[in-house]
Amino acid sequence: MRYKVTVVGAGNVGATTAQRIAEAELADVVMVDVAADLATGKALDMMEAAPVLGFNSKISGGGDYGPTEGSHVTVVTAGLARKPGMSRDDLLAKNQEIVGECVRQIVQRSPDTILILVTNPLDAMCEVARRVSGFPRERVFGMAGVLDAARMRYFISAELNVSVEDVAGFVLGGHGDTMVPLPRYSTVNGIPLPQLLAADRIEAINNRTRKGGIEIVDYYKTGSAYYAPSAAVFDMVGSILHDKKKILPCAVLLNGEYGLNDLFVGVPAVLGRGGMEKVVELELTADEKAALDKSAEAVRELVNALPK
Ligand code: TXD
Numbered sequence: 001m002r003y004k005v006t007v008v009g010a011g012n013v014g015a016t017t018a019q020r021i022a023e024a025e026l027a028d029v030v031m032v033d034v035a036a037d038l039a040t041g042k043a044l045d046m047m048e049a050a051p052v053l054g055f056n057s058k059i060s061g062g063g064d065y066g067p068t069e070g071s072h073v074t075v076v077t078a079g080l081a082r083k084p085g086m087s088r089d090d091l092l093a094k095n096q097e098i099v100g101e102c103v104r105q106i107v108q109r110s111p112d113t114i115l116i117l118v119t120n121p122l123d124a125m126c127e128v129a130r131r132v133s134g135f136p137r138e139r140v141f142g143m144a145g146v147l148d149a150a151r152m153r154y155f156i157s158a159e160l161n162v163s164v165e166d167v168a169g170f171v172l173g174g175h176g177d178t179m180v181p182l183p184r185y186s187t188v189n190g191i192p193l194p195q196l197l198a199a200d201r202i203e204a205i206n207n208r209t210r211k212g213g214i215e216i217v218d219y220y221k222t223g224s225a226y227y228a229p230s231a232a233v234f235d236m237v238g239s240i241l242h243d244k245k246k247i248l249p250c251a252v253l254l255n256g257e258y259g260l261n262d263l264f265v266g267v268p269a270v271l272g273r274g275g276m277e278k279v280v281e282l283e284l285t286a287d288e289k290a291a292l293d294k295s296a297e298a299v300r301e302l303v304n305a306l307p308k
Contacts, residue, residue, distance in 0.1 A: 002027065002028050002057075003026065003027035003028070003072045003073070003241050004027055004028050004029075004030065004068075004070060004071045004072055005018075005021055005026070005027040005028070005029050005030070005071060005072065005073045005074070005075065005237060005241075006029075006030045006031075006032065006068040006071040006073075006074045006075070006106065006110070006113075007021075007029060007030070007031050007032075007074075007075045007077065008031075008032050008033075008074065008075070008076045008077065008078045008102045008106065009032075009033055009076065009077035009078030009079065009102075009118075009119070010031040010032070010033040010035070010038055010039035010042050010043075010061055011033070011077060011078075012223055012224075012226035013077045013118055013226045013229050013230055013233070014031060014033070014075070014077040014078075014118075015031065015042045015046075016226050016227065016229075016230035017075055017077070017230040017233045017234060017237075018031050018042075018043075018046065018059055018061075019046055019230075020230055020231065020233075020234040021057070021234060021237060022046060022050075022055055022057040022058075022059050023049075023053060023055050023057075024055075024234070024238070025055050025056060025057050026057070026234075026237060026238055026241060026242075027057065027072070027073070027237070027241060028057050028058040028059070029043075029057065029058075029059045029060075030059075030060050030061070030067045030068050030071070031043055031059070031060070031061035031062075032061070032062065032063065032064070032065055032068060032102075032105075033061070033063065033078070034063060034078075035063075036061075036062050036063025036064070038061075039061030039062055039063065040060075040061045040062050041061070042061055043059045043060050043061030043062075044061075046059045047059055065105040065106065065108075065109055066109070068105075068106060068109050068110060069109040069110060070109070070110055071106070071109075071110040071113045072113065072114065072240075072241065073113060073114045073116065073237050073240055073241065074106050074110060074113045074114070074115050074116070075116045075118060075143075075233055075237070076099060076102055076103065076106075076115065076116070076117050076118060076119055076125075076129065077118040077119060078098050078099065078102050078119060079094075079095040079098050079099060079119035079120065079125075080094050080095060080098070081120075081223065081224060091120070091121070092121060092124060092302065092305060092306065093307055095119050095120065095121070095125060096124070096125070096128050096306055096307060098119070099117070099119050099125045099128050099129060099132075100128050100129075100132050103115065103128070103129045103132045103133050104132055106133075107132070107133045107134075107135070112139075113139070114138075114139045114140075114240060114275040115129055115133060115135060115139060115140045115141075116141065116142065116143055116233060116236055116237070117129050117140070117141070117142040117143070117251070118142070118143050118229065118233060120175070121175075121176070121302050122142045122143075122144045122174075122175040122251055123142065123144075123174045123175060123251050123263075123264045123265065123266075123299040123302065123303070124264075124299070124302040124303050124305075124306060125142070126140065126141060126142040126251050126253070126264040127253075127263075127264055127303050127306065128306065130253060130264075137252060137253035137255070137276060138274055138275040138276050138277065139275045139276075140253075141250045141251055141252050141253070141264070141269070141275070141276045142175075142250060142251030142252075142264060142266075143229070143232055143233050143236055143250065143251070144174075144175030144179075144249075144250075144251055144266055145171055145172070145175075145248065145249025145250055145251070145266040145267075145268075146232035146233075146235055146236060146248050146249060146250070147212075147225075147228055147229050147232040148171040148175065148179055148181075148209060148212065148249070148266075149169040149170055149171045149249055150169075150228055150231065150232060151208075151209050151212035151228065152169035152170075152171055152181050152186065152205060152206075152209040153167040153168070153169040153186075155205045155208055155209060156169060156186060156188065156193065156197075156205060159197065159201060159205060160188060160196060160197065162188055166188050166189040167186070167187070167188050168185075168186060168187045168188075169181070169182075169186040170182040170185040170186055170249060170268065170282075171209065171249055171266065172249065172265070172266050172267055172268075172282075172288075172292055172295070173265060173266050173291070173292050173295030173296070174251075174265060174266060174295045174296065174298055174299040175251065175266065176295070176298060176299075177210055177211075177298075178291070178294055178295035178298045179209070179210055179266065179295060180288065180291045180292050180295055181205070181206040181209045181210070182282070182288065183202045183205075183206065184285075184288075185282060212225075213225060235248065236248060236250065236271055239271040239272065240271050240272065240273060240275060241273070243272045243273040244271070244272065245270050245271065245272040245277065246270070246271055247268050247269070247270055247280055248268070248269065248271055249266050249267065249268050249269070250266065250267070250268075250269045250271070250276060251264045251265065251266050252264065252265070252266075252267055252269050252276055252279055254267065254279070257279045257281050258281065258284075258289075258292060259289075259293075260292075260293075260296050263296055263299055263300055263303065264299065264303075265292070265295070265296050265299060267279055267280070267281075268280040268282065
């Protein structure tokens, strides 16, 4: 049996995610976009690479939700990016509409799917998807932490000139300026980072991690990052479909864990065939907990600003 993954939004993150999934033969992929021809064209272009690269996954694309029926996993990347003159609330309201409509369409045809949200503002869009789908938290969560941690891991490996493969990193909290990099839980082949790097160097890495998204936007000018974000989604989808049970930081609805309730916040979670199978609670210092609470407060403000 083949797995089916739907990617809603065939833009930069969506299309690159589809490409990674198909090339690894993780699943067949259906892309849906309001720009129907764009999705159809990208799918055809990718399929024409299949003979050269030798992958057997099928990719299709269009504006119709019919082919998404029975998707095992759905990745939602549809939405607008902020443009000059738009306030944050404008973006929130517009993307809430877009994400709400996409999720409504998806759950009609795939009531058992696992939803992974990518659209910004990420934590608030998770809440929109939860409300519209009515899914339990095991089947609706967001991608941000894997990306933020990947950036941190890359910066650590570059600073120490060691293999990225040996570097583990953790970032908690919302996907924004208030995210909480955790150097104490970041290691190089098991060695905690504070034993390898001076405090000021660690702080520089934390800051660059927090601003990792804007660093890329400043280079691209017309869009935001997509190579690393799509790699992060790919990791999550792979852990789910192959039931790997990797511990990955994701935006998860908390039910009292970390002292937080009814809010999507980035925390480590076990991802397997059941979706988000378990929240992993880390022991935090008072400073780390305060930073997490501040980040959660920023998410709460956004959620409260959601149109009812
Ligand atoms: O860490 C993270 N979570 C993120 C989030 C990392 C990177 C990007 N992040 C956010 O994902 C970003 O701020 C955006 O909100 C989304 C998608 O980013 P991307 O870079 O892929 O944006 P694009 O290239 O503009 O693609 C968006 C696509 C585009 O093709 C639109 O036509 C489509 O979304 N779109 C829709 N598709 C279906 N249905 C509707 N209604 C719709 N509206 C727009």
